[in-house]
Amino acid sequence: MANVLVTGASTGIGRAIALLLCEHGMTVFAGVRKKADGESLIEAAAGGLRPILLDVTSSSDITAAMAQIAEDGGLAGLVNNAGLYMGGPLELMTDDEIRSTYEVNVLGLLSVTRACIPMLRESAGRIVNISSISGLVSLPGVSVYAGSKHAVEAITDALRVELSPFGIEVIAVEPGSIQTEIWRKGAERDKDHRSGNADVRRLYAPLVTLLEKLNQNPRGIPPERVAEVVRDALTANEPKNRYIVGVDAKSLSLLRWLPDSLRDGAIKRKIWRR
Incomplete structure (x- = not known):
């Protein structure tokens, strides 16, 4: 595998993925939003890293990125990592x-993937979507985030079949808690919610307190572990359709098989103590 595009490569999982893939001899187009982040990546990389200014919500950024990648030999892999936790x-x-x-x-x-498909079709390449265990199991307090990751799961499942005639494999990576900035920033946001309407805030106090504890989980897996899984997904002869990463993620995934009443009851008791 030659050229790989990694979105959201400035920090956390994306940065770890970009650096690890470089170590394994791949040329990595690292999507960043700030020039300084790209320079930092170049300093840390073993070689073969090419920062590319890419805001995934900007059509002009995407168009420019595709032109640059096409000039440099096309694309064999796409890692959709850019994400927000709210x-x-x-x-x-x-x-x-x-x-x-x-x-x-x-x-x-969706926008980045659509733009990359023509080049991936030429190389019979791979798409790795960084989802989340929240894409498989929805928990209270993360309805917005979980909804977005459920969408990623649905997109992955559909494209896995839709793009199969072209030899393009589409894979989901589903981490649990991770030791990255996205969770620290999320914890800060959750605390900010305490400054909202006092009456409403009191109603959700047990839930917000639990979210803070989860966001500060010191046992979260390091981003390098997720990067290793992404590397395997890109290079394995027969990659899995999905990779669940982390002990907490594997434990939570079991909730999918419980009847709704049992699952909901267990979660309610955990949060509301009743």
Whole structure:
């Protein structure tokens, strides 16, 4: 595999993926939103890293990125990593927070993927979508984020069959808690919700408190572990359709098989203690 595009490569999982793929001899187009982030990646990379200014919500950025990649030999792999985490009770979230989550996590992913398909068809390449365990199991307090990741799962399943005649494989990676900035920023946002309407805030206090604890989970997996899974998904002779990453993610995935009443009851008791 030669050229791979990684979106959202400035920090966290995306940065770890870009650096690891470079170590394995791939040429990585690392999508960043700031020139300084690209320079930082170049300094840390083993070689073969090419920063590319790419806001996945900008059609002009996407067009320019595709032109640059095509000039440099096309594309054998796409890692859709760019994403936002917006947690908190729906009643306390703003329209802008909801809209931006879907613009990046869903519409941005679709736009970049659509633009990459012609080059991936030529190479019979691979698409790896960074989803989340929240794309398989929806929990209270993350309805907006979980909804966006459920969309990623649906898109992945559909494209896996839709693009199969061209030899393009489409894979989902579903991490649990990760030691990255996205969760720290999410925790800060969740705390901000405490400054909203006092009466509403009190109603959701147990849920917001639990979200803060989860966001600060010191046992989250390092982003390098997710990067290793992405590398395997890109290079395996027969990749899995989906990779669940992390002990917590694997445990939560079991909730899918419980009857709704049992699953809901267990979650309610955990949050509301009743």
